[in-house]
Amino acid sequence: MLEPGDERAGRWLRDSGPVELVRRLTAPDGSAGELPGMTAARLGGYRLRAAAAEPERDLAAVAALGGRFICPGDREWPSQLDDLGDARPVGLWVRGRPDLRLWALRSVAVVGARACTPYGAHMAASLGAGLAERGWVVVSGAAFGVDGAAHRGALSAGGATMAVLACGVDVAYPRGHAELIARMVEQGLVIGELPPSGHPTRSRFILRNRVIAALTRGTVVVEAEYRSGSLVTARSAQRLGRYTMGVPGPATSGLSAGVHELLRGEGVLVTDASEVAELVGDIGDLAPVGRGPVLPRDLLDAVTARVLDALPYHGTVDVRDVARAAGASADEALGRLYELHSLGFVEREGDGWRLTKAPACNGDARRGGT
Template identity: 85%
Template sequence: MPEAVVQQSEANGPPAAGHRERLARAALTRVFEPGDERGGRWIREVGPVELIRRLTSGDGSAQLLKGMTATKLGGCRLRASGADPGRDLADVAAIGGRFVCPGDPEWPTQLDDLGDARPVGLWVRGIPDLRLWALRSVAVVGARACTPYGAHMAAALGAGLAERGWVVVSGAAFGVDAAAHRGALAAGGATVAVLACGVDVAYPRGHTELIGRIVEQGLVVGELAPSEHPTRSRFVMRNRVIAALTRGTVVVEAEYRSGSLVTARGAQRLGRHTMGVPGPATSGLSSGVHELLRGEGTLVTDASEVAELVGSMGDLAPVRRGPVLPRDRLSAVTARVLDALPYKGGTSVLDVARAAGTGADETRGRLYELHSLGFVERDGAAWRLAVRPAPRAGDGLP
């Protein structure tokens, strides 16, 4: 039991306060489900060491906790009695992992925005510093059963963000999550997988190789103790960590009832940027994204637009415009003279000047300019539109 571990440590000499708290928090990851606000409030009020002592002792002090019921106490004590934080810490260390607590230098303080629902602690695998990586991170989430379009967009976003120095965060699920991770990995970039199970559990099993690559090139993070398996509620609560950890969330394909929209709405509540990639109006997989965009979500189509929204001043996306046509390069007056020529047949300089509202001499000069560019032809005293097509952009144009 956790209290026994603490007593054993004290028998070997007075432990550091950080060590006692780490043991207690590690034990509490087996006691409370992710996002348990009552548990979070008790940790805040009495501290993790005192809380685990109350839950494992029979002195009745646990019943004094505000909001503690007999049912809740029975469940907590049952779980606490089977917790062995020393073994959990050793097991994670054996696979190159660690347990990060609030107050540690590696703790991402933006998770504190979750209040009492913040994680008790985070189990982490991978070499990089989680706090530093989270400072410049974006979540890319979406449908598991995504379309080829959704997978393409997620991979392109993952690669594009990675190339711009952003960390791509997702949940390692099938579909959009996996495509975003793979896009970042393929670009030689940074990616973080937030799991709804223990960090030593490859879930889904089909992503064993992918999660292994993320451990080598990035980070795998989870709230649950080693060997814990996912449940429906754990997937939902995992999403709040993704939302809080990152500076913004991009949703790529999501139905009306989608866990990805839970992440997006969580990001909105926390004041984070919320973005969506549009899809066909007839696609049910894009219906949730479009609903998000009708609200406070921002429409994005590529990594540069995401970076412009969540990045620092100066991270601007390129200006979007269609192809530049030869006519676009004409001055306003020259274009007006060109528009004054009839569609069929020729006309005089005076008639063109009258239609364009310009002087005769200026009109004549503009017509010769248009003639040199291939827009018009002269037939004696008459001017007409050129029969042959005008040149392409760049062919002799200024």
């Protein structure tokens, strides 16, 4: 009877309650005119939808699929959806065994382009699998491209994933993802605002994104153009105080443009699941510290490193010159040279010293690998 995201109807529902609102919208006594902002044209639209509504039929249809309908106040209702205010869903149709409220408490959205590149599909699948392995529920919209890759990544890791549809939960849309949606019904959750048999429209896809943003603790965008529904999800998440993250891509790709614009604002750059978990998780969910390879040169103490730096790239040098350049005594420099000799960094030639030509201890080691 009410379209998803109808804030005006949401205010009426909040002020009047569901029973009274339905009475006013269907009664011939003109009481609907008392609703703020109601016009004759709007009332006609609401009455047309009310005449077509058959709640008993819809409840029986979802029950036949093993599903259920939940609404605000129910034990399974995710209270974070209340952050949407008057735009929150009137209720949600749910298929799948897990408890929606419990799953939503530890969930992350992974969204992005439908026509994604192989790089985008790889990153989405990797994020989905990595988050699932860390005990996070991966939420997306079951679309082609990034959405499907994220869902499959989570399923491949034996983890939890949830699809938020812009149609009825009995409708496999897109049709090419019928098998994927069926797997999520068996292993995860499929939810939507529209009753069974409800069909998707462009506006319903956009409005669906606010549910993804509100339901989860953060949203990761993987590939998105400037005009993208994924950015709508990210901006909704920002307005709701949720974390927003983006995976960078090639600066020459149009599919990176929207993500990079997000990262220039309040979005946080992430490259793997551990970085996402560190941002949205609890204290102690730290990502590994990124660092390059440890080179033999890195293991030398400060004085020995200065002695090594004192040797020229070509030719030999005597101990006194090494000591002078390294700021050490001749005896100390000689002792460090013998240490470097045993490690294979330098070799003796007559009364002088030179860098060894051995590949493992050449000038790259001396330069710290630069």
